[in-house]
Amino acid sequence: MKDQAEALRKRLRTAGSRKTPRTLAVVSGKGGVGKSNFSLNFSIALSKKGFSVLLFDMDLGMGNLDILMGKSSEYSIVDYFDRNVSLKDIIMNGPEGLRYIAGGSGLSDLVHLDERIIEAFTEDLSTLFIEYDYVIFDMGAGITNESIKFILSVQEIVCITTPEPTAITDAYSTLKHIHLVDSSIPFYLVINRVQDEKDGQQTFKRISKVLQSFLGRESFYLGMIPDDRSIQQAVRRQIPFILYNERSQASKSILTQVERYRNKHFNEKKAANGFPFISNLKRFLFERKGEHHEEN
Template identity: 75%
Template structure:
C-alpha cells in the first residue's frame, strides 16, 4: 500500500508540473529579413523574464540558429527522422536557459514519413513540450507543403518583415495564404531594420490596411527593431544581440516587444485555436 501511495504521489506531482505551452510560428515572406535572429533573441528575452522556452529550427536546408549562438549541435531533427536518436536527444542547451532543436536539410523528409514515424514524432513531441511555457518554431522563409502543417497547428503567428516594398508584399502574401487556410490564428507583426519608430508604424499600417481591406482580417503590431550596427557586430561574434549589448537600441526594442507581447495590450486579441496543438499537427501530418 505504501508503494502504491508513493507511486500515486509521484504521478500527481508530474501532472501538476505539466504545462500547457503556447506555440508560436515565426514566419517571413522572403529570406534575409532577420527572422531567425529575432526568433532567437525573442526566445532569450522570454527566458530572461522567467519563462521556459523551446526554440525549434524549422528552416529547411538553411537552419542557422546554432550559428547565431556560436553553438555546434550534436544532433538535429534530421537525426531523429533517420531513427538514430530520440526527439529528447536532439534538445540542446542555448544561452540564458533556452533549449533548442537544430534544423537540417533532411527535414523535408517529414512528408514522406510512414504512419509509424509520424506517430512516434507526435507522441514524443507531446511529451517534450509539457516542460515549456513557450514552444517557438522558427520557420523557413515563405511556405511549403511541409511547413504549412506546423504553421496551421500553432496558437499564434509572428510575421517578420522590413520596410522594403518587396518584403512588405511578400509578408502580405504569406499571411494571406495562412488566412485562407485558417482565419482564426492571430497575426502579430514585427517590422525589422527600421530607420525610425515612425517608419515602422507606417510600414505596419500599410500591411494592416491591406489585410483588413481585402481579407477583413485584423493584425496586431508587436513592435519594431531598429537598423542597429550592434546587431551586425553580434552576428559576427556569434552572440545573440540582446546579450552582446543589452543597452543597444535593438536590445531595448526587443525587450519592449517582449513586454508588449506578454501584456497583450491589443484590442480584440483572443485565446484562439483552443484545439490542442499536437492534435491539430497530427491530423494535418496524416492528411495526404
Template identity: 55%
Template sequence: MNDQAEKLRNRLKMDTPAKEAKTLAVVSGKGGVGKSNFSLNFSISLAKKGFKVLLFDLDIGMGNIEILMGKNSSLSIADFLSGKSSMEEVIFQGPHGVEYISGGTGLSQLVRMDRDSVEYFTSSLSEVLRKYDYLIFDMGAGLNEETLSILLSVNEIFVITTTEPTSLMDAYATMKYIHLADSELPFYLVVNRAGSAKEGNDTMARLEDVLVKFLGRTPTKLGILPDDKTVQEAVKRQIPFTMFNERSQASKGMAAIIEKYINKESYNAEKRDNRSFTARLKQFLFER
C-alpha cells in the same frame, strides 16, 4: 485537517498532466529580413523573463540559429526521425537557458512519415513540450505544403518584415496563404530594420490596411526593431544582440516587444482550438 487538504492539493497536481508549451511560428515572405535573428533574441528575452523556451530551427539547410549564437550541434531532428537518437538527445543548450533543436534535413522526413512514425514523433514531442513554456519555430523563408501542417498547428504566427515594398508584399502574400487555410490563426506583426519609429509605424499601418481591406483581418502590431549597427557587429561576433549590448536601440526595441507580448491577452489562441499543438499536428500529418 489542513494537512489532509494539502495532501489532496499535491495529489491533484500530480494527477493533472502538465500543459504543452505554447507554440509560435516565426515567418517571413522572403529571406534576409532578420527572421532568425528575431527568433533567437525573442527566445532569449523570454528566457530572461523566467520562461523555459525551446527554439526549433526549421530554416532547413541554412542553420542560421546556430551561426548566430556560435554553436554547432552534432545531432538534428533528422537523427530522431531516423531512429538514431531520442528526442531528448537532439535538444541542445543555447544562450541564457534557451534550448534548441537543429532542423538539419528533417522537415522533408517529417512530412513523409507513416502513421506509426507520426504517432511516435507526436507522443515524444508532447512529452518533451510539457517541460517548456514556449516552443518557437524559426520557419524557412517562403511557404509550401511541407511547412503548412506545422503553421496550422501552432497557437500564433509572428510575421517579420522590413520597410521595403517587396518585403511588405511578400509578408502579405504569406499571411494570405495562411489565412486561406485558417482564418482564425492570430498574426503578430514585427517591422525590422526600420530607419525611424515613424517609418516603422507607417509600414505596419500600410500592412494592416491591406489585411483589413482584402482579408478582413486585424493583426496585432507587436513592435518595431530599428536599423542598428550593433546588430551587425553582434552577428559578426556570433553573439545574440540582446546579450552583446543590452542598451542598444535594437535590444530596447526587443524589450518593448516582449513587454507588449507578455502583457497582451492571446484572445484567439484558446478560442480557435483548445487541442494541444501535437494533437493538431498529428491530425494534419494523418490527413496528408
C-alpha cells in the same frame, strides 16, 4: 499495493504540474529579413525573464540558429529521424537557459513518413512540451507543403518584414496563404531594419490596411527593430545582439516586444488533450497521409 498507490500519486502530481506551452511560428515572406535573428533574441529575452523556452529551428536545410549563437550543435532534427536519437537528446543548451533544436532536412519528407513514425514523433513532442512555457518555431521563408502543417498547428504567428516594398508584398502573400486556410490564427507583425519608430508604424499601417481591405483581417503591431549597427557587429561575432549590447536600441526593442506580447495573448486554441499544437499537427499530418494514399 503500496507501490501502485505511490505510482498513481506520482502520475497525478505530474499531471497537475505539467505545463501547456504557448506555441508560436515565426514566419517571413522572403529570406534575408532577419527572421532567425528575431526568433533567437526574442526567445532569449523570454528566457531572461525566467520562462522555460524551446526554440525549434524549422528552416529546413538552411538552419542557422546555432551559427548565430556561435555554437556547433552535436545533433539536429535529422538525427531524430535518420539515426533514432531521442528527441530529448537532440535538445541543445543555448544562452540564458534557452533550449533549442538545430535545423536540418529531416522534416522535408514528413508528408511521406510512415504513420507509426508520425505517431511516435507527436507522442514524443507531447512528453517534451510539458517542460516548457513557450515553444517557438523558426520557420523557413515562405510556405512549403511541410511548413504549413506546423504553421497551422500553432496558437499564434509572428511575421517579420522590412519596409522594402518587395518584403511587404511577400509578407502579405504569406499571411494571405495562412489566412485562406485558417482565418482564426492571430497575426503579430514585427518591422525590422527601420529608421525610427515612425518608419515602423507606417510600414505596419500599410500591411494592416491591405490585410483589412482584402481579407477583413486584423493584425497586431508587436513592434519594430531599428537598423542598429550593433546587430551587424553581434552577428559577425556570433553573439545574440540582446547579449552583445543590452543597452542597444535593438535590444530595448526586443524587450519591449516581449512585454507587449505577454500583455496581448489572444485566446488559446483548445484541444481535448490540453496540447492544441500536438492535436492539430497530428490531424494535419494524418489528413495529408490519407490524401496521399487516395492519390496512389
